Amino acid sequence: MPLPSKQKTIYEYLIADIQDHFYPGAKLPSELEYCRRIGVARETLRATFRRLQEEKRIVRNKTGTYVCGRAAGLCPGISGGCGPVHVLVPCPDYTFMSGGASVYAHQKMILGAMQASVRYGTQALTIPVSETNNPDDINWNQLAGLRENDIVLFTGTWFRRVVPLLAERRCRIGCIVDSIEELELVSGKADYFVYTRDVLWNIFPDAVEFLVRNNKKKIACFAVDRSFYEPDIEGWFESNMKRFGLSSENMFGFAPLEKEEPLNLSGAAEFCAGREFDALILLVLFPFRQYEIADLYRTLNLPVSKTILINNTSFLNGREPARNANLVLCRDTFQKSAMKLAEFFLSGGKGQTVQRFEYEFLTGKELHHESKSSVSVE
Structure with missing residues (x-):
């Protein structure tokens, strides 16, 4: 031998x-x-x-x-000369000072930036820009180290007072915002990549389109949210039904829910009992919070053949995955979009790009396959 x-x-x-x-x-x-x-x-x-x-x-x-790192074949501090990726956060203790949605969005931005940074052999750094969580009380010393071509990511228009400084220094700016017009980026010379939509948390343009594309024409919606959001949510639903020539009359229901309250879907069950529909959009406040729902179909007294579009993984049946077959999870792309923003600049991307922030939809079968894949990887 x-x-x-x-x-x-x-x-x-x-x-x-x-x-x-x-x-x-x-x-x-x-x-x-x-x-x-x-x-x-x-x-x-x-x-x-x-x-x-x-x-x-x-x-x-x-x-x-x-x-070198095995993911991208790059060496931190040596190869490529790219990075780091700076992620702006409102204040040092933003997880306690900000609302649930804001905390969630910033956490996903950091995770996405970190994913891209690891691939490119660099790191993600957070910069808290205010000691008081006040957009009118910026500590400009925190931004003193930013230079031309530095990569800076953020989400929301909270940072709009900071944007002129970033543009003046010719930083490369990546952000996810409701309105690019508020940031006054378009007329500047800085490189930027922006994901935007009219209202970041409004899933209805994508959700209704997805259901219509899958031959669902009689669509109902039940929202569980803070009471003062009700007019907006109902208006979003109605306008997007009209966009496809569909009637929303008597097809919207609502129940208030405060942050610390347990989720009660008895109102949703009553709503469903009195209506005929092909698909139900069940929208809950704090889509990132976990609720205790053993079986959504039994809770709502609906047959498992009925399509229900959800925005929270708590509604998936972990014990009987087969009962998830007609559930559709609407999932935001904050983390994925942040990763794309960082990768664009880390790979040398230049110019001024604006793209629509999208939601993605996964069927029960796709979710089951995804969960099996993640388990096998682990």
Whole structure:
């Protein structure tokens, strides 16, 4: 049986040493040190180093040899010269000071920026811009370190007073906002990539279109939300039904829910009992909060053949996945969009781009497949 080649032995030794003892961005021992350890000549070792470079496992320059991240073949602080990605947050304790939706959006922005940063061998950094969570009380010292071509991400028009400074310094700006006009970006010279829609939390333009595309014409909607949002939600539903020539008369129901209250869907069950519809949109306040609903169809007294479009994963039946077949989850794309914003600039993207912020829809079958895939990966 032939012995392994010397190059293969050296390669396997170096791979094991890198994986066991070094992190992305770490500097490796010198050639002489590795030659001493392995007992080979420098030219022999260099042949293996060249292979590792071609595979983007290491990067070499005048200062030494550094480990690359496996996700993108880039070395933090060494390769590409891109990043970091700066994410603006309102204040240091924004998770306590801001409302639920704001906290959720900022957390997803940070996660998306971090995903992209890891892929490109750099990091995501947060910058709190106010000590008081007041958009009129900006601490400008927090932004003093930003320079031309720095990547800056944010969500919402809370940061509109900061935008002129970012544009003046020619930062590369990525954001998710209701209205780009409020930011006064269009006339500037800074590079930007903006995701926008009339109201970020209004799912109806996408939801009604999805249902109509799937041959659902009699659509009802029941919203569980703060009472003072009711006119907006009903108006959003009606206007989007009209857009497709559909009647919304007597097809909208509402129940108030405060933040700390348990979810009670008895009102939704009564609403459904008195109406005929092909599909129900069940919209709840705080789509990111978890509620205790064992079986949505039994709770609403509806057959499992009825299509229900939901915006909260609490309504999925974990014990009987087959009963999710006609559930459709409407999911926001904050994290995915933030990742795309960061990747655009990290990959060298330039110019001024505006795209519509979208919602995505997953059927029960797709959700089941997605959950199985995530389990198998883990």
